[in-house]
Amino acid sequence: MASTFGALSTLVALLPAIATSIPLVPRFVSGNGILAAYDYVIIGGGTSGLAVANRLSEDSSKTVLVIESGPIDDGSDSFKIPYLGRGYQNFGTKYDWNVSSVPSELLGNRSIIMPSARVLGGTSSINGMQLAKGSASDYDAWEELGNEGWNFESLGKYFRKSENFTAPSGKLVEEFGITYDSSAHGFTGFIHSSFPRFLWPQLKNWVGAMKSLGHSVSKDPANGGALQLFWSPFSLDPDTQTRSFSREYYDGAQGRPNLHVLLDTTVTKLLTSGDKSVRVDAVEFSSPVGAPKKCVKVKKEAILAAGSIFSPQILQVSGIGPAGLLKSLGIEVVVDLPGVGANLQGHAYNVIVYQMTNVSLGALNLTTNATFYKEMYELYKTKQDGPFTNNGANMVAMLPLSDITSDNLQNLFDAPSKSLSHQDTSISKGYQAQLKILSRRLTTPNMAATEVLWLNEGAMIFSAMHPLSRGTVATTSSSLLAGIPAVDTGHLTHPFDPRIYVETLKYTRKIIATSEMRELGIMEVTPGAGASTDEQIEKAVRDLSNQMYHMTGTCAMMKRELGGVVDKDLRVYGVRNLRVVDASVQPLIPAAHVHSTVYAVAEKAADLIKAGNLWWK
Numbered sequence: 001m002a003s004t005f006g007a008l009s010t011l012v013a014l015l016p017a018i019a020t021s022i023p024l025v026p027r028f029v030s031g032n033g034i035l036a037a038y039d040y041v042i043i044g045g046g047t048s049g050l051a052v053a054n055r056l057s058e059d060s061s062k063t064v065l066v067i068e069s070g071p072i073d074d075g076s077d078s079f080k081i082p083y084l085g086r087g088y089q090n091f092g093t094k095y096d097w098n099v100s101s102v103p104s105e106l107l108g109n110r111s112i113i114m115p116s117a118r119v120l121g122g123t124s125s126i127n128g129m130q131l132a133k134g135s136a137s138d139y140d141a142w143e144e145l146g147n148e149g150w151n152f153e154s155l156g157k158y159f160r161k162s163e164n165f166t167a168p169s170g171k172l173v174e175e176f177g178i179t180y181d182s183s184a185h186g187f188t189g190f191i192h193s194s195f196p197r198f199l200w201p202q203l204k205n206w207v208g209a210m211k212s213l214g215h216s217v218s219k220d221p222a223n224g225g226a227l228q229l230f231w232s233p234f235s236l237d238p239d240t241q242t243r244s245f246s247r248e249y250y251d252g253a254q255g256r257p258n259l260h261v262l263l264d265t266t267v268t269k270l271l272t273s274g275d276k277s278v279r280v281d282a283v284e285f286s287s288p289v290g291a292p293k294k295c296v297k298v299k300k301e302a303i304l305a306a307g308s309i310f311s312p313q314i315l316q317v318s319g320i321g322p323a324g325l326l327k328s329l330g331i332e333v334v335v336d337l338p339g340v341g342a343n344l345q346g347h348a349y350n351v352i353v354y355q356m357t358n359v360s361l362g363a364l365n366l367t368t369n370a371t372f373y374k375e376m377y378e379l380y381k382t383k384q385d386g387p388f389t390n391n392g393a394n395m396v397a398m399l400p401l402s403d404i405t406s407d408n409l410q411n412l413f414d415a416p417s418k419s420l421s422h423q424d425t426s427i428s429k430g431y432q433a434q435l436k437i438l439s440r441r442l443t444t445p446n447m448a449a450t451e452v453l454w455l456n457e458g459a460m461i462f463s464a465m466h467p468l469s470r471g472t473v474a475t476t477s478s479s480l481l482a483g484i485p486a487v488d489t490g491h492l493t494h495p496f497d498p499r500i501y502v503e504t505l506k507y508t509r510k511i512i513a514t515s516e517m518r519e520l521g522i523m524e525v526t527p528g529a530g531a532s533t534d535e536q537i538e539k540a541v542r543d544l545s546n547q548m549y550h551m552t553g554t555c556a557m558m559k560r561e562l563g564g565v566v567d568k569d570l571r572v573y574g575v576r577n578l579r580v581v582d583a584s585v586q587p588l589i590p591a592a593h594v595h596s597t598v599y600a601v602a603e604k605a606a607d608l609i610k611a612g613n614l615w616w617k
């Protein structure tokens with residue numbers, strides 16, 4: 001195995017030049033100039049990266065550098081206002097990496113857009129703000145997979161550490177019956193967790209309908225029982241009714257002279273040395289993109305926080321990944337690690353669109369009546385109230401398998417998965433271990449198989465929460481700057497998943513057949529009457545399904561012989577001083593929108609890093 005030390009020594013010689021060649025403002029947003037070396041270099045100033053940066057820089061004797069590819073956001077409404085942020089106005093702008101998946105025949109030959117933020121604060125700056133955890137079983141499954149110490153109980157401390165919960169107002173509790181359990185929350189964290197001041201009245205019809213079908217309301221999703229029906233909190237500042245996001249970790253640490261952040265700077269490679277014992281000596285970057293490459297030395301650790309698509313790509317172009325892929329692109333193999341970029345899991349979703357004939361005032365009026373829109377915008381600007389405080393799905397239904405079908409689908413757990421055939425045997429071993437765990441847990445009432453959300457405009461979104469399909473992320477070039485990696489979502493490649501979608505769609509028809517929903521004069525428009533047999537529904541699902549953008553798993557925390565990339569201390573196998581701390585380490589996606597889990601994992605990661613525990617020790 002080769003090292004890149006030759007290239008490194010040339011680059012290190014250039015280091016003193018960096019301090020004067022990089023303008024201090026705004027690219028260098030903190031500190032008096034970049035140092036030649038830092039104790040910790042964090043790659044990606046996103047959701048997880050800034051959380052870890054804040055915690056590591058609490059120790060003033062340690063120097064921390066964050067390198068972020070994007071700029072600071074411009075503070076516009078599309079970032080701040082919940083209703084507009086939910087409209088995803090930042091897709092395809094300069095704040096988006098513009099990722100799309102490779103077209104899949106199983107999705108009607110479509111490619112799916114996969115927005116991924118390129119901005120300080122990362123994807124927490126543009127996401128849907130839903131902040132509920134998964135159920136206890138979702139996290140206990142991580143420990144069962146071999147990750148000692150990673151279970152719901154022990155993660156609880158870190159969920160609470162990241163959070164500052166504010167209970168809903170008495171008015172909302174009275175009118176809508178919102179329930180919560182304060183004892184399950186934290187109150188001193190950087191991320192606000194609260195409820196919008198306004199809810200649409202039609203939500204009552206949906207809640208009534210779900211209760212009439214026998215679903216109970218869980219007191220609070222934070223206490224491990226995120227199942228059946230529950231009120232979801234949002235990453236929302238309760239006073240200003242604006243988005244709360246990872247930038248607040250940075251803002252809370254801004255005065256620290258030991259924390260430096262480099263914006264508009266793309267990491268292009270990890271420079272390593274050593275044979276049997278590989279070490280990251282420096283991080284190479286281009287600032288801005290296209291400028292000659294420079295590098296910064298790593299005294300203690302390099303920390304990858306570039307997200308589920310880019311962390312595996314950075315590893316791959318640095319020679320850490322599946323040897324076959326690396327060799328085919330002329331990349332020198334530093335560590336043969338087949339799991340890098342494998343095990344991609346996401347929540348595909350489908351939307352059902354309804355027409356409602358008996359709604360005198362609802363969310364659709366915002367799109368059809370410009371005067372009303374203007375009035376409500378003014379209401380938000382002056383009083384921080386009204387529909388602009390609300391980003392959508394307030395009451396969540398997380399349903400176990402037995403709620404949507406009487407078949408436990410046991411035969412489908414044994415079906416072969418097409419997507420794994422070309423990968424290393426360790427990957428299929430790990431996948432089999434996951435299947436074994438899921439086949440048992442998913443057939444109990446303690447793990448959700450499907451999620452159904454009501455959108456006030458007159459739509460439901462539904463999604464398989466524990467897909468058995470797996471996708472991949474693979475760089476297409478030895479140069480990171482040559483383009484985004486190939487992302488194969490793998491969606492609907494395993495027969496279990498389409499079955500969940502078909503059964504859930506049929507279930508939504510039971511929901512709208514209740515008297516509570518009929519009162520709205522509701523009628524399904526899409527996919528509609530053309531999708532009635534199971535086959536027709538499955539075709540509609542394949543043609544219409546999209547993404548909730550919860551990509552996880554591509555640098556999975558699992559045993560190496562199971563295709564894992566990091567161990568239970570989040571250390572990359574085969575490298576002495578490299579960890580991954582972002583969504584990519586989640587080995588099995590939880591039945592939840594994943595960013596509260598990203599924060600909890602990042603908080604725990606910071607403690608693991610502080611504890612030391614490098615491979616060489």
Ligand SMILES: Cc1cc2nc3c(=O)[nH]c(=O)nc-3n(C[C@H](O)[C@H](O)[C@H](O)COP(=O)(O)OP(=O)(O)OC[C@H]3O[C@@H](n4cnc5c(N)ncnc54)[C@H](O)[C@@H]3O)c2cc1C
Binds near residue numbers: 045121126129131311
């Ligand atoms: C549209 C959308 C809606 C969502 N809605 C929700 C929701 O409602 N609730 C929920 O819980 N989750 C939601 N999610 C998912 C959730 O926001 C993400 O899973 C989470 O924010 C990911 O955090 P991360 O730290 O892994 O990555 P990110 O937050 O994406 O951070 C990665 C950072 O690394 C930077 N980076 C990447 N490559 C490089 C490089 N080479 N050099 C330097 N920097 C680099 C990026 O620019 C980015 O800032 C949504 C996601 C999207 C896209």
Ligand SMILES: *[C@@H]1O[C@H](CO)[C@@H](O)[C@H](O)[C@H]1NC(C)=O
Binds near residue numbers: 092094095096097118
């Ligand atoms: C994404 O596309 C938009 C519009 O085409 C462009 O302005 C932006 O720079 C692109 N972003 C990236 C990271 O390439």
Ligand SMILES: *[C@@H]1O[C@H](CO)[C@@H](O)[C@H](O)[C@H]1NC(C)=O
Binds near residue numbers: 105108109
């Ligand atoms: C997808 O593309 C392939 C190859 O072009 C074609 O054979 C197939 O019929 C297409 N499938 C769909 C559903 O359009």
Ligand SMILES: *[C@@H]1O[C@H](CO)[C@@H](O)[C@H](O)[C@H]1NC(C)=O
Binds near residue numbers: 237239
């Ligand atoms: C938590 O949020 C409340 C409401 O905005 C705020 O008053 C309080 O200061 C916050 N607590 C911390 C520790 O930031």
Ligand SMILES: *[C@@H]1O[C@H](CO)[C@@H](O)[C@H](O)[C@H]1NC(C)=O
Binds near residue numbers: 359361362372
């Ligand atoms: C809202 O839309 C409904 C249906 O189109 C309409 O009857 C009603 O008058 C609208 N109300 C407002 C305030 O625009």
Ligand SMILES: *[C@@H]1O[C@H](CO)[C@@H](O)[C@H](O)[C@H]1NC(C)=O
Binds near residue numbers: 369370371372375
């Ligand atoms: C549009 O909204 C305004 C303000 O709420 C209302 O007075 C008006 O009747 C609405 N127009 C229609 C066509 O519904």
Ligand SMILES: *[C@@H]1O[C@H](CO)[C@@H](O)[C@H](O)[C@H]1NC(C)=O
Binds near residue numbers: 358518519520
């Ligand atoms: C229309 O909705 C109102 C409540 O908003 C309800 O009282 C009425 O019965 C509904 N009409 C029909 C036909 O269901």
